[in-house]
Amino acid sequence: MTQPLPDSPxxxxxxxxxxxxxxxxxxxxxxxxxxxGVNFRITQGEFVVIIGPSGCxxxxxLQMLGALDVPSAGILHYRDKSIADLPDPxxxxxxxxxxxxxxxxxxxxxxxxxNVQMPMFETDRPAAMRTERAVExxxxxxxxxxxxxxxxxxxxGEKQRVxxxxxxxxxxxxxxxxxxxxxLDSENAKHILELIIRLRREKxxxxxxxxxxxxxxxxxxxxxxxxxxxxxxxxxxPPPAA
Amino acid sequence: xxFFTIVVRGLLRRxxxxxxTLVGISIGIAAVVALxxxxxxxxxxxxxxMKVRGTDIVVSNMGNALAxxxxxxxxxxxxxxxxxxxxxxxxxxxxTSVEDASMMxxxxxxxxxxxxxxxxxxxxxxxxxxxxxxxxxxQTAAEMLKKKIGDPLQLETKELTVTGIVDGGAMVENGSxxxxxxxxxxxxxxxxxxNVIDIRATPGMSEDEVKQLCNKIDAIAPEAKxxxxxxxxxxxxxxxxxxxxxxGTSLLAVIVGVLGVMNTMLMTVFERKQEICILLAIGxxxxxxxxxxxxxxxxxxxxxxxxxxxxxxxxVKVLETLPAIHGMLEPDFNAELMGVAVVLxxxxxxxxxxxxxxxxxxxxxxxxxxx
Numbered sequence: 001m002t003q004p005l006p007d008s009p010x011x012x013x014x015x016x017x018x019x020x021x022x023x024x025x026x027x028x029x030x031x032x033x034x035x036x037g038v039n040f041r042i043t044q045g046e047f048v049v050i051i052g053p054s055g056c057x058x059x060x061x062l063q064m065l066g067a068l069d070v071p072s073a074g075i076l077h078y079r080d081k082s083i084a085d086l087p088d089p090x091x092x093x094x095x096x097x098x099x100x101x102x103x104x105x106x107x108x109x110x111x112x113x114x115n116v117q118m119p120m121f122e123t124d125r126p127a128a129m130r131t132e133r134a135v136e137x138x139x140x141x142x143x144x145x146x147x148x149x150x151x152x153x154x155x156x157g158e159k160q161r162v163x164x165x166x167x168x169x170x171x172x173x174x175x176x177x178x179x180x181x182x183x184l185d186s187e188n189a190k191h192i193l194e195l196i197i198r199l200r201r202e203k204x205x206x207x208x209x210x211x212x213x214x215x216x217x218x219x220x221x222x223x224x225x226x227x228x229x230x231x232x233x234x235x236x237x238p239p240p241a242a
Numbered sequence: 243x244x245f246f247t248i249v250v251r252g253l254l255r256r257x258x259x260x261x262x263t264l265v266g267i268s269i270g271i272a273a274v275v276a277l278x279x280x281x282x283x284x285x286x287x288x289x290x291x292m293k294v295r296g297t298d299i300v301v302s303n304m305g306n307a308l309a310x311x312x313x314x315x316x317x318x319x320x321x322x323x324x325x326x327x328x329x330x331x332x333x334x335x336x337x338t339s340v341e342d343a344s345m346m347x348x349x350x351x352x353x354x355x356x357x358x359x360x361x362x363x364x365x366x367x368x369x370x371x372x373x374x375x376x377x378x379x380x381q382t383a384a385e386m387l388k389k390k391i392g393d394p395l396q397l398e399t400k401e402l403t404v405t406g407i408v409d410g411g412a413m414v415e416n417g418s419x420x421x422x423x424x425x426x427x428x429x430x431x432x433x434x435x436x437n438v439i440d441i442r443a444t445p446g447m448s449e450d451e452v453k454q455l456c457n458k459i460d461a462i463a464p465e466a467k468x469x470x471x472x473x474x475x476x477x478x479x480x481x482x483x484x485x486x487x488x489x490g491t492s493l494l495a496v497i498v499g500v501l502g503v504m505n506t507m508l509m510t511v512f513e514r515k516q517e518i519c520i521l522l523a524i525g526x527x528x529x530x531x532x533x534x535x536x537x538x539x540x541x542x543x544x545x546x547x548x549x550x551x552x553x554x555x556x557x558v559k560v561l562e563t564l565p566a567i568h569g570m571l572e573p574d575f576n577a578e579l580m581g582v583a584v585v586l587x588x589x590x591x592x593x594x595x596x597x598x599x600x601x602x603x604x605x606x607x608x609x610x611x612x613x
Binding site: 088122 | 243245247248251254255516517520521522523524525526527530606607608610611
């Protein structure tokens with residue numbers, strides 16, 4: 001079962017970043033169908049929220065977008081190139097996208113500034129420049145006073161700030177966020193969300209954010225609703241009231 | 243932060259386990275250093291012994307035993323008549339227990355032969371004649387046997403008197419019980435039998451000429467084999483067996499080290515599965531993860547090698563102080579052996595890390611999304 005493609009964007013619309021056609025993902029020899037034929041287009045600078053109940057396939061979709069996994073069938077393009085056929089998927093993950101995880105996924109034996117440097121090892125930056133860039137990023141997320149703290153000494157909100165800084169390490173054009181506020185209290189969640197949205201706007205990044213939270217969906221420019229491995233709604237949302 | 247920082251941090255993550263693995267590989271390398279060092283030292287000390295006696299060629303039949311096989315003393319006369327032979331000295335050398343010492347070199351030398359000349363008296367005197375029931379002891383042998391001048395020494399069924407304590411200039415000489423060949427043959431019932439002939443070639447002969455002389459001796463004395471001094475021990479089957487045993491034991495210890503490092507690295511990969519997946523998810527290439535694991539195991543091997551060399555060297559030094567073997571070891575701990583041991587340890591580390599590294603490269607980055 002494949003969904004019809006949404007209408008093509010207008011000729012003058014921003015560059016196409018992602019395009020999915022008949023995207024499917026199966027596990028356990030087809031016993032589990034996480035994605036059952038998904039179609040969408042995402043353009044440069046969009047803030048897209050993917051929303052849906054647990055098991056609807058939203059995280060699987062995010063994994064496909066991040067080249068963390070390969071589709072079972074269908075087409076998924078990033079800037080007109082098939083993600084499944086990328087010659088260097090690691091390079092794509094290192095330079096083109098930044099990923100923010102729900103559980104932060106910081107490396108416990110490294111300090112905040114060291115964690116942020118990790119993706120930069122796949123670039124040509126020398127050590128001193130890696131440190132300088134990491135400090136700059138941590139400062140931009142308000143953690144200049146926590147540079148040398150290990151993750152165990154940071155609060156949940158601070159950990160996610162470090163993770164956000166890490167996701168921006170190599171200046172990606174796309175941010176993929178998997179339930180970024182899922183492990184935070186409401187106050188921290190609000191701040192983290194504001195931070196992500198501010199950084200997206202400042203850097204004109206495309207943001208694809210997976211969440212359960214309808215309140216977050218209201219902040220997005222577009223909401224994709226999923227259910228049982230299918231997109232059941234794909235709506236542009238009015239900009240939030242100032 | 244450099245890549246090396248990440249490697250070091252990986253090892254420091256579980257310091258106790260890393261430390262225990264280090265001990266494991268160190269013991270393997272220590273065994274290599276100790277056993278090979280002792281084995282090489284044994285060979286080198288025999289060569290030194292030959293050198294201080296001024297021996298150019300050794301004629302013996304090094305069979306399967308540690309001591310050479312006996313042959314007729316008439317061979318000495320045949321060889322002694324060759325114009326290239328400046329002098330020849332018959333010897334009966336044996337490795338045997340003497341009183342409380344479980345193994346000592348007993349060196350019975352032709353009375354008046356040149357093999358007595360290197361012995362410098364420290365105390366007492368040399369025997370008066372070939373049949374005086376007397377022995378001289380190398381200084382280490384005297385210490386081991388707790389003998390002083392005038393003490394009796396039981397050899398086979400005969401009680402001899404220690405008349406002198408000598409410095410032979412080499413460990414083998416200083417660890418020997420030295421007596422007249424005729425007296426020894428009489429005591430042991432080996433009249434007319436010897437098992438070594440020390441030969442001094444005519445002065446000024448080149449190495450090639452000495453080797454040619456060996457061939458000439460072999461032609462006229464088929465009962466034994468003439469070898470350039472110092473090389474004869476290496477041709478002994480018994481010595482080669484001991485040497486092979488040293489390497490075999492070392493190899494076994496190294497294999498245990500390999501398994502230890504491999505186990506540690508596998509555990510590391512298993513424990514850090516999600517971390518590795520996160521690194522892959524944020525853009526690390528599988529090759530970088532492989533390099534990280536291999537560098538960790540190589541570093542473990544390098545540190546194990548350094549510690550192993552230290553443990554091996556100290557261990558043998560401690561062994562040397564034990565009364566049972568004091569003066570019998572002259573290990574050869576040269577820089578080459580140390581270097582080979584450390585390189586071996588690094589190679590062991592890298593080899594041990596190959597499988598864990600391969601396992602780590604098979605992890606899929608999507609696992610980072612879980613948990």
